[in-house]
Amino acid sequence: MSRLDVRKTYKLYIGGKFPRSESGRSYPALDADGEVLARVAQGSRKDLRDAVRIAREAVSGWAGTSGYNRGQIMYRIAETLEDRRGTFVEQLSAGGATKKAAESEVAASIDRMVWYAGWADKFAQIYGNLNPVAGPFFNISAPEPTGVVGVIVPEEPALLGLISRLAPVMVPGNTAVVLASERFPMPAITFTEVLNSSDVPGGVVNVLTGFKDELVPWLADHMDINAVDAGGASPEQAIRVQEGAVHNVKRVVLPSANGPGQSPYRIAAFTETKTVWHPKGL
């Protein structure tokens, strides 16, 4: 007699916990052939609202850690990812990738996380600097995290796309509310389990699965989100984000021709530059 497997419920990840949607809704995650793989939570505007509130509360703690500390935590995420390669390869394969492509995507995701982890205690050294002003003043410009960032992850690649957009947000000390791939949501939820076992403080990263057309407007209009990464949004969603951003002057990153690459200037997009003056004299 073959053994019956224990099926997993896929829930949201908010504040370091795994709640169901307050709406009670769920939707099926399908494999490449349209077969149901599992049911995942269908996030609501209230889930989003709660996630933003929690992300805001988490900002001072996360922004207050040293770059070294954040780098250590992000490196730990990479270690845990490495440990769970098998699960991710399976999920990406179920989504239609060949085993080789899936393995390659997972390896690239781990390496990308390591790459960004290494920026946490260095980014300020290339993006901040002393300014040689004319006058007896010490003048320094330093990057600070912008605060709470809404991240719209591209539909594909389901894991690498998520990490490519999330890592640069985390590096300088921002917290994130992430809308996962709608079509292939499972890697995102498995990834939140990785976050949860990697000393990432609760609330720093919050992930909602659900329908982007339903959630994007609420994200776009929310007055307590500082920036939105719309790089993974559809053209229509990106426009909606820009329209909503107007209300509280959110910083918006738009989809661009660049694929899921890596650059320290993606980090810069989610920082504010603070310039401080101080006289030099007796």
Place this chain on the structure above:
Amino acid sequence: MTLAPARTSILPDRITTPTLRSFLRSVPSVDEVGANERVAALSTRSIKRESKRAALDLITRMIDLTTLEGKDTPGKVAQMSAKAIRPDPLDASVPSVAAVCVYPNMVRYAVEATEGTSVKVASVATYFPSGLVETDLKVEEVSRVVRLGADEVDMVIDRGAFLGGEYFKVFDEIRRVKDACGDAHLKVILETGELVTLDNVRQASLLAMAAGADFIKTSTGKVQPAATLPVTLVMLEAIRDFMDATGVVVGMKPAGGIRTAKDAIRYLVVLNETLGEAWMTPDWFRFGASTLLNDVLMQIRFLQTGRYSSPDYFTKD
């Protein structure tokens, strides 16, 4: 003015808010990062068996066992006093604590319960914890608790007046309360959690000592943060400078938030290495605490038996 001559020797000739302001600004500034580092370094001191037992014993003798709740009753105070006198029912070698600390309405029950023992009765007064009442009423409350038999009075300073720069008001209140204390000894609560900066703590410490405090105390326990190691360090350094200038010894009491024996030992290390051996006595240092006592008893039991203990073996009050 009934202040001791030594205290007046450092005060300005005319005591007004402006002269007190300059007087207070004469204290050295405090670098918070440096103070935190000193405290962190002292927290790495490793205290082993025999010295740990001695410390636990001393901590017990230094505790002002405290209950300051709206729901306090004579019964509660009687039970707490019994525990104060004999903390561990199974072990007579554990000494009594220094004092019990209660609200004015409970003083008579504490006095009754501790009659004939070494345990003193400390009463909070001056409309603790806020102190936002006219000075006359505060002084009257002090007189009342002293009449009722309190050995020690724990007063609060007017933090609003201090932060607003009304230094004469703060000074004068302390001076008048000290007068009303008679033979009772006066602890002045600075409420460091509301003063926030270590510079304020340093200045308020000097103000309180110059005005007649027998002890300076960190907190009411009703505001977070209550006692912390950096605040304690700064207050001890203020005491040291005051002692150097006047020869007057003022005691110190951290209160609130000290829950474990490990915490309390850290405070003792800071005391030992800032003010020295002579200070390791309840005459000059107290802990304002309630749950601390049971943790200390558990640690003593562990040292005696070699087995980690359980809260079940100690009375809750």
Place this chain on the structure above:
Amino acid sequence: MAIEIATPATPPLKWDYAGSKESADIANIEERYGLFIDGEFVSPKSKKYFPTINPATEEPLAEVAEAGEADVGDAVAAARRAYAEVWGPMDGAERAKYVFRIARMIQERSRELAVVETLDGGKPIKESRDVDLPLVAGHFFYYAGWADKLEYAFPGIRPRPLGVAGQVIPWNFPLLMLAWKVAPALAAGNTVVLKPAETTPLTALMVAQIAAEAGLPPGVLNVVTGAGATGAAVVGHDDVDKVAFTGSTAVGKLIATQLAGSHKKLTLELGGKAAHVIFEDAPLDQAIEGVINGIFFNQGHVCCAGSRLLVQENIHDRFVDKLKRRLSTLRVGDPMDKNTDVGAINSRAQLEKITELVDSGRDEGAEMFQPDCVLPDRGFFFKPTLFTNVAQSHRIAQEEIFGPVLSILSFRTPEEAVEKANNTPYGLSAGVWTSKGSRILWMADRLQAGVVWANTYNKFDPASPFGGYKESGFGREGGRHGLLAYMDWDEE
């Protein structure tokens, strides 16, 4: 000035917490170590070994090999091959992961490394545990992260490694100096031949074991133990592209002479005689801690030690009184006691140097103060010492003592403070204490020192560049600037 203080009615507890000993059980020190060449431990062709002792007890800990010319030749050849075939061509991201592995393993074995560092060198266990080891791991982590980002470190250049780096490090921070040298060198794509100091070789050999366990390709890191001759052989070898040295100014000058006319790139981190300036508005109690830390941390065996206290004259007496009182609370003794503040002097030779200079201080007319403390009857120990009444011309104000000895001078104005501070051939570090921010910046602009600490002292971070002006050497270690020593590039 002493005022009678009352005694308390309740007799105080005399609280003694000496003797909380860290166990040495965790340390697996072998009886004898070979040289680490091309990924494995080998016997020296020189056939010579020498002992390394515990300076707190004078007991031998182990025997290590003395690398001769031939051994050094083998190490350089291994480093060259590894550079040409493996490490040089390797993708930065892969190099990064090797260095991350080493960092992680150092973190995992921190306690063990700290214990061996203390046994071999004499520094208090609480320092090796709480200061040295976290910084060591931190340096490896920091530079690992640069390995695949070199093109961002300096705009407009396409960096490449130099090749084989020969590195000679001192005995005062054996592991930390190893990290400062090895981490950036590897991250930038160079291979290394490292010569640790002869009195403190053990933790370097442990790092070699860690590197092997981490799978670091053979030849990328080589450790050749020995004394001055071994160091000279490393520095002088023709196939070394880059030399990095930390140590005394005298030896640094010898090396620079040796290298004149060669193609080798050189960085030097040498001695210091730092001025520690205290203004009247300093946060006094924290300044006292800063001064104490500045000169007694690591027994004063620190190139950037604040060994010249320049205190504003109008607070001189009060400050010195507080200092003397604070000196009396320092715990001097067994470095393995977790409560020890001041440990053992690293060697008999160093102890003799310190003693000689302290004697000169008394002879030249300065006034000496030492607290009452009982030194252990074995081992090399020296009481924390301060001198008042010191003139700029006294030897104790001019020469680097490299021990727990503070020379105290005074000044009246900021200009005078700057003049006195800079009046030395050295220029490694300086300290300034004042509440006034503008004065900090004014002083920092004028102090001829590569590191200025304001309202703090002896602060180190992998991200913060460290190095000297003038005869304290050239080149910087740490931070983005620390990469420069290990990179090359073409100009337009």
